[in-house]
Amino acid sequence: MHVPDGFLSAGVSVATGVASAGGIGYSLMRAKESLSDRLAPMAGLVAAFVFAVQMLNFPVAAGTSGHLLGGALACIMVGPWAGTIAVAIVLVVQALLFADGGLTALGTNILLISIIPGWSGLAIFFGIRKFLPASRGSVVAASFVAALLSVVIAAFAFVLLYAIGGSGNAPVSTVLAAMLSVHFLVGIGEGLITAMTVGAVVAVRPDLVYGAHDLMPELQLGSDVAVGRS
Amino acid sequence: MTATRKGLAAIVIGGLIVTLGLAFLVSPLASSSPDGLEKVATDEGFIDTAEDHELADSPLAEYGVDGVEDESLSTGLAGIVGVAITFGIALLLFGIFHARRPKADGASQTRASATAGSARSS
Secondary structure (H helix, E strand, O other): OOOOOOOEOHHHHHHHHHHHHHHHHHHHHHHHHHOOOOHHHHHHHHHHHHHHHHOOOEEEEOOEEEOOOOHHHHHHHHOHHHHHHHHHHHHHHHHHHOOOOOOOOHHHHHHHHHHHHHHHHHHHHHHHHHOOOOOHHHHHHHHHHHHHHHHHHHHHHHHHHHHHHEOOOOOHHHHHHHHHHHHHHHHHHHHHHHHHHHHHHHHHOHHHOHHHOOOOOOOOOOOHHHHHHO | OHHHHHHHHHHHHHHHHHHHHHHHHHHHHOOOOOEHHHHHHHHOOOHHHOOOOOOOOOOOHHHOOOOOOOHHHHHHHHHHHHHHHHHHHHHHHHHHHHHHOOOOOHHHHHHHHHHHHHHHHO
8 A cells, every 4th residue: 555656746745744744743742641651662562563564465366465554453552643653653664764655655655554544443443332332342343344444445545646646547436446446355354454453452451452441351359450450 | 550560561572572473474475466556556557657766775675684685584684673663663752752741640640531531432
């Protein structure tokens, strides 16, 4: 999904740059308010994990691969502010050190890979959770659907930018159909990875997962949690 | 409280070990087919509008370490370097935030949990 330089016009790149700067600036402000002593190491871990898993392209169709975007995962894990910052850090490291994602397209990529899938994914996640019982299984199921849809939404957002200032000549409707169909498949992978990751942490410490902090670990007599909360 | 922190440390360290394992051992096995956007750009004829990356000559460009012949090792090492740098930057940034935050008093804690509560119920 990393957009290289040249795909989109300079005007679009400036606009997405401004939008991303605004989104990240706002996130920095809000993260400062809400950062707890356990969020900092979790946010660092989430950033590192997203970097690693973004390297793991999985095949989705003949001659096509996909990889995790991680926006929804990060926001479900550490909240919308720290989550978008964590994935933005990944994108900056990738653009500056690994020549992945264009430099003038950095704003576009932060928008398409961090902010849009992160915030839309988290909204969908909580929307789904409202209709499900408060359980770990619900959190995992909501993570899967939210992450899947967040990729489709990000693909749609790219096509919107392409419609405004794409350098290519292909009609928007065919680009839209191609982007949505392939990213639905990528989204299934995104959903599985997100659900597995969130599920693994929720199984041991639901209180460490932003999207599940209403679920407390099962209380056992003498467990550290029971002691910690008494 | 101490016990809770130990649990957090165990999870972060365990998570980092898994992350490093994925970056070093699994990344060389990743599919090298074009990703969704590249494939669509190729099929729809606009892949050539992509410009070369300004930093294409960087020593870690395209997730390989310059000078390491073995392709799997090169990819794996690039993964480790990337994970370490990303974790370092994130920890530094979030750590600075946390250090700068006013000492947690009752009021700010109440506000924080109220924010969390409204986010949950929204």
